[in-house]
Amino acid sequence: xxxxxxxxxxxxxxxxxxxxxxxxxxxxxxxxxxxxxxxxxxxxxxxxxxxxxxxxxxxxxxxxxxxxxxxxxxxxxxxxxxxxxxxxxxxxxxxxxxxxxxxxxxxxxxxxxxxxxxxxxxxxxxxxxxxxxxxxxxxxxxxxxxxxxxxxxxxxxxxxxxxxxxxxxxxxxxxxxxxxxxxxxxxxxxxxxxxxxxxxxxxxxxxxxxxxx
Numbered sequence: 165x166x167x168x169x170x171x172x173x174x175x176x177x178x179x180x181x182x183x184x185x186x187x188x189x190x191x192x193x194x195x196x197x198x199x200x201x202x203x204x205x206x207x208x209x210x211x212x213x214x215x216x217x218x219x220x221x222x223x224x225x226x227x228x229x230x231x232x233x234x235x236x237x238x239x240x241x242x243x244x245x246x247x248x249x250x251x252x253x254x255x256x257x258x259x260x261x262x263x264x265x266x267x268x269x270x271x272x273x274x275x276x277x278x279x280x281x282x283x284x285x286x287x288x289x290x291x292x293x294x295x296x297x298x299x300x301x302x303x304x305x306x307x308x309x310x311x312x313x314x315x316x317x318x319x320x321x322x323x324x325x326x327x328x329x330x331x332x333x334x335x336x337x338x339x340x341x342x343x344x345x346x347x348x349x350x351x352x353x354x355x356x357x358x359x360x361x362x363x364x365x366x367x368x369x370x371x372x373x374x375x376x377x
Contacts, residue, residue: 165346171336172288180292181216188212218286218294222264223251223337225344226276228304228321232341234328235271235311236318243333247322249340251297252315261358264300269361272319273310276302278359282344282351285336299340301350 184194184205192209199206205214226233234247252267254260261278268276278300285297309319322328324345332338343349357367 165343167283167343168336168339169283170286170288171334171339172286172294173290174288174294176290177288177292177294180290182292184214188214218296220254220260221252221295221297222254222260222267222300223249223285223297223340224264224268224276224278224300224302225249225282225340226268226272226274226302226304227344230345231321231323232327232345233272233274233304233309234320234322235316236320237333238311238313238315238317241315246331246333247328247337248333249337254298259358260298261300261354262361264298264302265361268302270312271316273312274304274307275361276305278302278354280350280352280354282349283340285340287334287336297336300354301344 183196186192187194187207187210189212190207190210192207194205194207194214196203197206198204199213204216206212233250235250236247237244239245250264250268250271252263252271254263258266264278265276268274280301282299282301285299287295287297289295309321311317311319324341327338327341329338355369357363357369
């Protein structure tokens with residue numbers, strides 16, 4: 165089963181991309197100008213250019229034997245009432261592995277152990293947004309999953325051959341789940357100090373740069 169890592173329709177999404185009317189730095193008005201071959205919002209006073217970048221997010225495939233854990237999305241969220249993997253945006257103050265652990269606990273009530281990086285996915289939405297998603301594989305450590313009531317209304321285990329296809333929020337989730345169970349390709353190893361919310365005592369990642377800023 166071939167891997168797919170790009171979903172959605174970029175041309176339609178680009179037409180409805182985010183534009184800003186006022187500069188986030190100085191508050192002056194913005195205008196649309198061509199920068200690097202594409203139309204961008206540029207401040208008329210300070211020259212700040214707003215680049216529309218994808219939102220960083222994470223999705224987690226939590227498995228137990230031949231089952232995968234899915235969440236039903238609550239009212240007020242996008243695709244309310246449909247099923248998806250535990251997922252969400254990465255906060256500024258956290259790494260993507262910790263974001264995956266946090267999202268699983270928030271949406272399902274479970275603490276899991278991240279075992280690998282399955283894939284990365286680009287999504288282009290018709291409403292103009294886009295996301296860049298790190299897809300992680302996690303082991304179920306025990307406990308009873310339960311929804312948080314705010315983002316999820318139901319949490320349930322599904323066999324790979326019994327996914328609720330007509331009620332899945334995203335094609336990407338279906339493909340990720342089906343490909344994993346078809347190939348059992350677990351992808352790349354993860355940083356060992358970050359596989360659980362309780363990190364190893366004294367564990368620190370190597371510096372991101374040799375230079376001091």
